[in-house]
Amino acid sequence: MNKLALAGVLASSLALSTLGLAKMKMKGEKMMNKTVTLKGEVLDMACYMGMGASGAEHASCARTCLKDGSPVGLKTSDGKVYFLVPDHRGKKFDNDPYMQVRKDGADIVTVTGTVLDRGGAKALTVDKVSLDKDVK
Numbered sequence: 001m002n003k004l005a006l007a008g009v010l011a012s013s014l015a016l017s018t019l020g021l022a023k024m025k026m027k028g029e030k031m032m033n034k035t036v037t038l039k040g041e042v043l044d045m046a047c048y049m050g051m052g053a054s055g056a057e058h059a060s061c062a063r064t065c066l067k068d069g070s071p072v073g074l075k076t077s078d079g080k081v082y083f084l085v086p087d088h089r090g091k092k093f094d095n096d097p098y099m100q101v102r103k104d105g106a107d108i109v110t111v112t113g114t115v116l117d118r119g120g121a122k123a124l125t126v127d128k129v130s131l132d133k134d135v136k
């Protein structure tokens with residue numbers, strides 16, 4: 001193999017491995033960056049992930065757990081679960097729709113935000129929230 005051919009083989013294998021790495025990263029960290037509006041139940045993630053607890057019968061526990069600092073989530077009618085996170089682009093959390101949704105444990109709400117996916121964890125930013133059904 002002459003030097004030029006060898007250089008070609010090296011360059012193409014390098015290109016292939018770079019492509020492979022990029023693909024792997026895409027698989028694990030998919031930034032969807034898509035604004036969506038989703039309706040679902042506000043979850044106290046400590047009780048939902050730990051025990052599968054949700055629904056109106058769990059409302060008072062959900063409210064207490066969220067008040068005490070549990071992560072908050074949203075379960076849509078098709079059973080998909082998202083962590084709810086504040087829109088973290090330099091805004092203060094006071095009067096933020098995220099702080100509002102933390103008070104709506106077990107309620108049915110509609111959230112507009114961006115779907116995020118990192119390392120298999122799905123999250124939805126809370127850019128806007130409205131209350132559909134108050135179960136309290």
Ligand SMILES: [Cu+2]
Nearest residue numbers: 047061062065
């Ligand atoms: Cu709870």
